[in-house]
Amino acid sequence: MKVLVPVKRVLDFNVKVRVKSDESGVDLANVKMSMNPFDEISVEQAVRMRESGTATETIAVSIGPDKAAETIRTSLAMGIDRGIHVKTDAEVEPLAVAKILKAIVEEEKPDLVILGKQAIDDDSNQTGQMLAALMGWPQATFANSIEKDGDSLTVGREVDGGIQTIKVTLPAVVTVDLRLNEPRYASLPNIMKAKRKPIDAKTPDDYGVDLTPRLTTVKVAEPAGRTAGVKVADAAELVAKLKEEGVI
Amino acid sequence: MAILVIAEHDNENLKDATHKTVTAALALAKDKGCDVDILVAGKGVKDVSAAAAKISGVRKVLACDHISLKRQLAEAMQEVVVPLMDGYDAVLAPDTTTGKNFMPRIAAMLDVMQISSISGVESADTFVRPIYAGNALATVKSSDTKKVITVRPTAFAPAAEGGSAPVETIADPASPSTSEFISEELSKSDRPELTAAKIVISGGRGMGSGENFAIIEKVADQLGAAVGASRAAVDAGYVPNDSQVGQTGKVVAPELYIAVGISGAIQHLAGMKDSKVIVAINKDEDAPIFQIADYGWVADLFNAVPELEAELTKAGY
Numbered sequence: 001m002k003v004l005v006p007v008k009r010v011l012d013f014n015v016k017v018r019v020k021s022d023e024s025g026v027d028l029a030n031v032k033m034s035m036n037p038f039d040e041i042s043v044e045q046a047v048r049m050r051e052s053g054t055a056t057e058t059i060a061v062s063i064g065p066d067k068a069a070e071t072i073r074t075s076l077a078m079g080i081d082r083g084i085h086v087k088t089d090a091e092v093e094p095l096a097v098a099k100i101l102k103a104i105v106e107e108e109k110p111d112l113v114i115l116g117k118q119a120i121d122d123d124s125n126q127t128g129q130m131l132a133a134l135m136g137w138p139q140a141t142f143a144n145s146i147e148k149d150g151d152s153l154t155v156g157r158e159v160d161g162g163i164q165t166i167k168v169t170l171p172a173v174v175t176v177d178l179r180l181n182e183p184r185y186a187s188l189p190n191i192m193k194a195k196r197k198p199i200d201a202k203t204p205d206d207y208g209v210d211l212t213p214r215l216t217t218v219k220v221a222e223p224a225g226r227t228a229g230v231k232v233a234d235a236a237e238l239v240a241k242l243k244e245e246g247v248i
Numbered sequence: 249m250a251i252l253v254i255a256e257h258d259n260e261n262l263k264d265a266t267h268k269t270v271t272a273a274l275a276l277a278k279d280k281g282c283d284v285d286i287l288v289a290g291k292g293v294k295d296v297s298a299a300a301a302k303i304s305g306v307r308k309v310l311a312c313d314h315i316s317l318k319r320q321l322a323e324a325m326q327e328v329v330v331p332l333m334d335g336y337d338a339v340l341a342p343d344t345t346t347g348k349n350f351m352p353r354i355a356a357m358l359d360v361m362q363i364s365s366i367s368g369v370e371s372a373d374t375f376v377r378p379i380y381a382g383n384a385l386a387t388v389k390s391s392d393t394k395k396v397i398t399v400r401p402t403a404f405a406p407a408a409e410g411g412s413a414p415v416e417t418i419a420d421p422a423s424p425s426t427s428e429f430i431s432e433e434l435s436k437s438d439r440p441e442l443t444a445a446k447i448v449i450s451g452g453r454g455m456g457s458g459e460n461f462a463i464i465e466k467v468a469d470q471l472g473a474a475v476g477a478s479r480a481a482v483d484a485g486y487v488p489n490d491s492q493v494g495q496t497g498k499v500v501a502p503e504l505y506i507a508v509g510i511s512g513a514i515q516h517l518a519g520m521k522d523s524k525v526i527v528a529i530n531k532d533e534d535a536p537i538f539q540i541a542d543y544g545w546v547a548d549l550f551n552a553v554p555e556l557e558a559e560l561t562k563a564g565y
C-alpha cells in the first residue's frame with residue numbers, strides 16, 4: 001500500500017500570536033515555525049505502517065514557500081521515504097490545497113492519504129474532507145485508531161459524543177486526531193540520512209491549479225481581552241462572589 | 249433565493265446548536281432579504297422535523313428520511329445536500345464533529361471555499377472567524393456565489409421557538425455506500441452536555457488520576473454542571489476523549505467555568521475564554537490561567553474542591 005501524507009508548516013504551537021497593528025494579519029516575521037502537530041501524528045502513522053509492512057512506500061507533500069522544504073525534511077527524518085514540494089509564496093486556501101493534492105493523487109496513485117484534522121494556524125478543518133470529495137473517495141475524519149483489514153480500514157473516530165467506529169474501503173482519506181499515536185523525535189542519524197532522501201520540486205502550474213483565493217481578509221483583529229480578576233481566600237468567599245454574579 | 253440550515257440531531261432530539269445556527273442564518277438572510285429553510289436529514293426524523301418547524305423565522309423544513317442517513321456520515325450527507333443547493337445561496341451547519349465532517353465535502357463539490365467556524369455575520373458575504381486558537385479574529389469576505397459556512401454555536405444566541413413552518417418530505421438520496429458505520433461507544437452521563445451546560449467544571453493534569461475526578465463530579469452534581477478536562481487530563485486517560493475543552497476539542501461558553509488544576513495553555517483557553525465568569529483553582533500563583541480568571545483561588549485542589557463542596561452543601565446546593 002502506498003501512503004501520501006500532506007504536511008503543513010505552521011507557527012509553532014508554543015509561540016505567542018501577535019496581531020499586526022495595521023490589522024492586516026498575524027505577525028509571522030522571525031517567529032518559530034514547525035510542522036503542524038497533527039501532521040506529526042499522520043507522519044508517525046504512515047511510518048509505523050511502513051515499518052510493519054502495511055505500507056510499501058510513504059510520500060510527504062507540502063505546499064508552501066521555500067521553507068516548507070524543512071517541514072518535508074522533518075518528515076523524512078521521521079522515516080518517510082520521499083517528498084514532493086509544491087513551491088508557492090501565495091496564500092493557498094484549503095480548496096486549492098485539496099485540488100493540488102488531487103492532482104498529486106492522480107499521478108502517484110496512493111491507496112491512502114493521511115492528513116491532520118486541522119492546521120493549528122487557520123483552524124479550517126477542511127482539506128482532507130475536500131480532497132475525499134474531489135476524488136469521490138470515502139473519508140474517516142478525526143481518527144484515534146486505524147486498523148487495516150484486507151482492502152479496507154476500520155477507523156475509530158473522536159466525535160462529540162464519544163467514539164464512533166466506521167469502515168472505509170480503500171482508496172480513502174483519513175484525518176488524524178490527537179490521540180492516534182505519539183510522534184517520535186527524529187534521531188541524529190536519521191536526520192543525516194534524510195538529507196539524502198529525494199524531494200521533488202514542483203509548482204502549482206505543474207498541476208494546472210488556479211490558486212486565486214475565494215476569501216479575502218478584510219482585517220485581522222485582536223479579540224477582546226480578559227483581564228485578571230480578584231483572588232479569593234476560601235470557599236465561603238468564592239461562593240458568595242458567584243452568588244453575587246448570579247451564576248449559581 | 250434562500251438559505252439552508254442543516255439541523256444537528258441524533259434522530260430523536262433536535263440539538264440546540266441548530267437554533268444557534270438559525271440565528272446566524274437569519275442575520276445573513278436579513279442582509280440578503282431572503283428566507284431560511286431547515287434540512288433534517290436522518291432516519292426516523294418525524295419528531296426532529298416537527299421540533300425544527302417550531303423555530304421562529306423559518307420558512308419550511310425539508311425532511312429527508314433514509315437509512316443511509318442514520319449516522320449522517322459525510323458521503324451520504326453530500327448526496328442529499330449538493331443537489332438541493334441549486335435552490336440555495338448559502339448553506340450553514342454547526343461546527344460540531346458532524347458538521348465539520350460533511351460540510352467541506354459539500355463545499356468541494358460546489359467548488360466553494362468553506363468559511364469555517366464563524367463567530368459573527370457582518371453581511372451576506374463577510375464573516376468573522378477566530379484563527380490561531382482564537383488569538384486573532386479574521387474578518388473574511390467570500391467571492392464565491394454560493395456560501396458554505398460552519399457556525400460556532402457558542403457565538404450565537406438560540407433562535408426563539410413559536411413558529412409553525414410546514415414540513416416537506418424530499419426524495420431519497422442516491423446511495424453512496426463508501427463508508428460503513430460499525431459501532432458507537434458514547435460516553436454515558438446523566439450530566440448536561442458540555443457544549444450546552446450553563447456551568448462547566450474542568451479538571452487538568454493537576455487532578456493526578458481518573459479516580460480523583462470524583463471530587464469534581466460531586467461539585468458538578470451539586471451545581472448541575474458538565475465535567476470537562478484539559479488535553480493533558482484526557483491524554484493521561486483520566487477522562488474520556490470527548491471531555492476535552494480547547495482549540496482542538498470542544499468550545500464552550502457557559503455562564504460559569506471552573507478550571508481546576510489547569511495551567512491555562514492557549515490551546516485550552518481557546519475553548520473556554522468566552523465563558524461569562526471564569527474561576528481558577530491552582531496551587532501555582534503564577535499559572536497563566538489566573539490572568540484570565542475573574543476569581544482565582546490559589547490553593548491545593550485536594551483541599552479546595554472538597555471545601556467548595558462543603559460550602560455549597562451549607563448553602564443548600
Ligand SMILES: Cc1cc2nc3c(=O)[nH]c(=O)nc-3n(C[C@H](O)[C@H](O)[C@H](O)COP(=O)(O)OP(=O)(O)OC[C@H]3O[C@@H](n4cnc5c(N)ncnc54)[C@H](O)[C@@H]3O)c2cc1C
Pocket residue numbers: 005006007008009025036038039061062063064090091092093094097114115116117118119120121122123124125126127128215216217386388
Ligand atoms: C482568509 C485567509 C487568509 C490567509 N492568510 C494567509 C497569510 O496571511 N499567510 C499565509 O501563509 N497563509 C494564509 N492563508 C492560508 C492559510 O493559512 C492556510 O494555508 C490554508 O487556508 C489552509 O488551511 P488550513 O491549513 O487551516 O487547512 P486544514 O484543513 O485545517 O488543514 C488540514 C490538513 O491539511 C493539510 N494541509 C493543509 N495545508 C497544507 C499545505 N499547504 N501543504 C500540505 N498539506 C497541507 C495538512 O495535512 C493539514 O493538517 C490564508 C487563508 C485564508 C482562508
Ligand SMILES: Cc1cc2nc3c(=O)[nH]c(=O)nc-3n(C[C@H](O)[C@H](O)[C@H](O)COP(=O)(O)OP(=O)(O)OC[C@H]3O[C@@H](n4cnc5c(N)ncnc54)[C@H](O)[C@@H]3O)c2cc1C
Pocket residue numbers: 013037038120451452453454455477478479480481492493494495496497498508509510511512513514515516519529530531532535547548549550
Ligand atoms: C496541537 C495541539 C492541540 C492542543 N489542543 C488542546 C486542547 O484542545 N485543549 C487543551 O486543554 N489543551 C490542548 N493542548 C495542550 C496544551 O498545550 C497544554 O499542554 C494542556 O492544556 C495542559 O493541560 P493542563 O493545564 O491540565 O496541564 P499542565 O499544564 O501540566 O498544568 C497542570 C496545572 O495543575 C496545577 N496543579 C498541579 N497539582 C495541583 C494541586 N494539587 N492543586 C492545585 N493545582 C495543581 C499546576 O500548578 C499546573 O498549573 C494542545 C496542544 C497541541 C500541541
